[in-house]
Amino acid sequence: MLGAGAVGTVSALKFVQDAMLEQLVIADAVSARASLLTDRLHDPRVSFRRLDAGDRAAVVNAIRETGTTIVLNAALPATNLEVMRACLAAGCDYIDMASGGTDDDGIPKMDDQFALDAEFKAAGRIALLGMGADPGTTNVYAAYAAKHLLDEVHYVDIVDCNGGSHGKAFATNFNPEINIREITARGRYWENGEWKETDPLSKSKIFDYPGVGERKSYLLYHEELESLAKNLRGLKRIRFWMTFGESYLKHLEVMQNIGITRIDEVEFEGKKIVPMKFLRALLPDPASLAPGIGGARNCCSIPQSAGLKSSGCSSPRSW
Numbered sequence: 001m002l003g004a005g006a007v008g009t010v011s012a013l014k015f016v017q018d019a020m021l022e023q024l025v026i027a028d029a030v031s032a033r034a035s036l037l038t039d040r041l042h043d044p045r046v047s048f049r050r051l052d053a054g055d056r057a058a059v060v061n062a063i064r065e066t067g068t069t070i071v072l073n074a075a076l077p078a079t080n081l082e083v084m085r086a087c088l089a090a091g092c093d094y095i096d097m098a099s100g101g102t103d104d105d106g107i108p109k110m111d112d113q114f115a116l117d118a119e120f121k122a123a124g125r126i127a128l129l130g131m132g133a134d135p136g137t138t139n140v141y142a143a144y145a146a147k148h149l150l151d152e153v154h155y156v157d158i159v160d161c162n163g164g165s166h167g168k169a170f171a172t173n174f175n176p177e178i179n180i181r182e183i184t185a186r187g188r189y190w191e192n193g194e195w196k197e198t199d200p201l202s203k204s205k206i207f208d209y210p211g212v213g214e215r216k217s218y219l220l221y222h223e224e225l226e227s228l229a230k231n232l233r234g235l236k237r238i239r240f241w242m243t244f245g246e247s248y249l250k251h252l253e254v255m256q257n258i259g260i261t262r263i264d265e266v267e268f269e270g271k272k273i274v275p276m277k278f279l280r281a282l283l284p285d286p287a288s289l290a291p292g293i294g295g296a297r298n299c300c301s302i303p304q305s306a307g308l309k310s311s312g313c314s315s316p317r318s319w
Helices: 006-015 031-041 056-066 077-090 110-114 117-122 137-149 176-184 224-231 246-258 275-282
Strands: 024-028 046-050 070-073 093-096 155-162 187-191 194-198 204-209 213-220 237-243 266-268 271-273 297-303
Touching (some): 024 031, 024 056, 031 046, 056 077, 070 077, 077 093, 110 224, 137 224, 155 204, 155 213, 155 224, 176 246, 176 275, 204 237, 224 237, 271 275
Parallel strands (some): 070 093
Antiparallel strands (some): 155 297, 187 237, 204 213, 266 271
C-alpha cells in the first residue's frame, strides 16, 4: 500500500480485519508516517518501508523484494501512471483510490490511465481505477442497478452529502490540494454522447438525503463519470453533485481571492513556494479529523425515474 495518510489509514484498518490477508507492506515517502501506522495496527502481517510512489524504479524493486501481488495506490493521483507502469514491469495487479487532474495542473487524467488498458490485458493483469468511496462504491451501485435491477438506465445522478461536523473552521476530509482543486475546477458532466462544462459551483440543486435531510448540492466533475459514461449502455446523461456548507464556501472564496490556492510558484523572501502547498501545511491533517467527526456521510447513485423500466424495485431511494 502506497501512502499512509487519511485514505491509507482507513484502508489499512480494513485490511487487517480480513483473515485472507497474508502480508501488508505500508510504504510512504515519509517513513515516520508508515512506521506510526504500522505500530498502530500491531499486526505481525504488517511491515513498513520508506518509498516514493513517484519513483518507478524504486516501486518496481519494492514489489519484487516483498513478493507483492496487488498494489493499492493511496498516494496522490499524480503518481498513478508511474505506479501503474511499475506494476506492469514487476508483474502485479493495481488499484487506486482516485484519478482526475486537469489540462493545466500536470496530474494524469483518467484517459491517460485508460490508455494503458491494452498493456494490462496483454500482461494478464488487472488495474482497477478510482476504487474509493466516490469514485468506487458509486460505480458498484450504479453497475449493480443497471445489471440486476433495471432493464434500461438513461439518467444517473450521483449525490454525495458530507453530513457530519469536524468542529474546525475549515478542513478537508482528504488531501487539501486535491480537494480544493476538485471543487474550484470547472463543472463537467456527460449528456447525449458529449461532455458539457459549467463554471465552478455555478449549478446547484436541493436533494433530500436519507438520514440527513435537504441539502444544497453543487454540480462537480468527478472521475466515476468517465468510467460509467463508457460502460453503462443506453445512458443519456450522468452528473455528480456534492454538498458544501456556507462557511466552507466562504472560506474557499476568501482563499481564492487572496491567491493562497494558487498552484504556480511565487517568490517569497528569496525562495520559490507554491501557495497551495503552504496552505496544506496550515490546514488540519485529514487523518486527524476522524475521532472528532459527528454525523453521517451519505454517498449513493440515484438513477432518476424518467426513462427507467423497473424490474421489481419500488423506490429509487432504496437502491
